[in-house]
Amino acid sequence: MPEYKDIPDIELIAEIARFKSRALEELYDRYSPIVYTVAKKIAPDDKAAEEVVVDVFSLVWQKAGEIDFTKNCVYTWLITLTRNRAIDLLKRSRSPEATLDYYDAEYIDTFIMPHISHEIDNYDLKHIEKNKKRIENALDKLTDAQKYVIHLAYYEGYNINEISDKLGIPIETVRTKVYTALNTLNENFEAEL
């Protein structure tokens, strides 16, 4: 795929939207390690993690043409899509109630497809790799409680009510804790420059 090797993510996704299979293959080669890693971190088992990877790239193929990536970030979109699908499988494995939700087109559009702010910086994988140390340091500076809240929400897929039950603290407190944790992380990240 030499013709796609050096093109930016946003152009690559535009080619995928035109059903250029080689462009999708290039995207797979670029992103499959991080997508697989996220899927493995969240999904209940290895088999489910592989299912997540297959679903993510299938959805990219089907939906790339429907999204305006000039107001989006391919990296954030792809990681959020992976996280959403993996959390969905995790919740289904964890709670019989979640299995009552049918995995149909409407469900996918509402709960699986990422809804990213149209005011977002368009970073690519290289930029993220460059900033890996910054995010690591920013995370290290959080308190253990802040790290735990972020972990429960982002990787374990617990919602605010469930975190409240799990930690035995009021819902309002959890809301504030999530807000404080993310904003402190953001401040730490900015300060790492």
Add this chain to the structure above:
Amino acid sequence: MSDQAINEMISAFAAGCMDKENYLHFYNYLKQNGELPYKELGKLQTLTSMLPSILELEQPAPELKKRVAQALIAIQDEIKVKIKIERDKTLAGAHKTEAPARTTKTGTATYIENTFNAGVSDVEAQNNPAPENSAPIMGNRLFTDNNKKFYEHQSFAPVWIAVVLLFIAVALIGYFGFKSLSDIKSSILKSEANLESVKSELRNTQEFISKNGPLIEFYNYDNIWTVPLQGADPALKISGRLLLALNDNEALLQINNLPTPPPENTYQLWVVNKNQTYSLGQFFIEPGHRFVRISGLPAIVRDQSTQFKITLEPRSGSILPTGATFASGPGGVEPAKKTGRR
């Protein structure tokens, strides 16, 4: 909504921890381009998506790439199969309609036939693309530019408009049929869960009533005076209360952990009134029971009673307490509850 509430909401959305109801509200609001600090939201979404970047990356197995390719081919094939089925139906219908015309008006029939044949040839050519035109991906073949042309070409032919409309109609009927069935199944499952929950509540209520029946019944009396009872020996952990229906000379003793008396003994309840002790009656409490009903009490003047106590006495009963006191409670207290008689 306050700025703080909005900030908390976008943080929860970015962290992916909104509950379903709030998520749907936020999702709809977002879809309608509602007023939000989008810049902040974007920043937090970038930040959360960067969290996995610190994980140690794992390479997926090469077979996974093949599975992705197979999934994409399945998506493509699924679309093709649906289109082919609809096309065949339309063509069959069209031939039936045009059959008489072909026998009577040869020129027109030939023209229509040729048009359809051209369509069929195009479809088949696209369904079996030549190897040099196909795009290899991960060892398989996927969509090519020719496929795109195929879809564009078909959109100009009126017969394909009919095919697409039919396809949409079938898909919609299938979708709504499936959705209705799914909804019914979902409702049944939810109803069963609710029923179980109601049954469980009912069982708990019945258990509570059966355990506390005598107490509930006793509260039908009015002018009830409750005397708390405490064990004399803390090691035995005896506790309870004595409920006295003063107007009706009835009492209900609720006592916990009172040891079973030896066969030759029984318990006796006493009231100390103006320094004189009067028997209120003997009782025997069966193992596993907590309530004893005592009827025909002597008239008790609340303001003159100073103490109630339970002692162990000979089975024949005593006029005055002779055995050890097991529990006692204060006299002269106000009634705990006053209810109208039902």
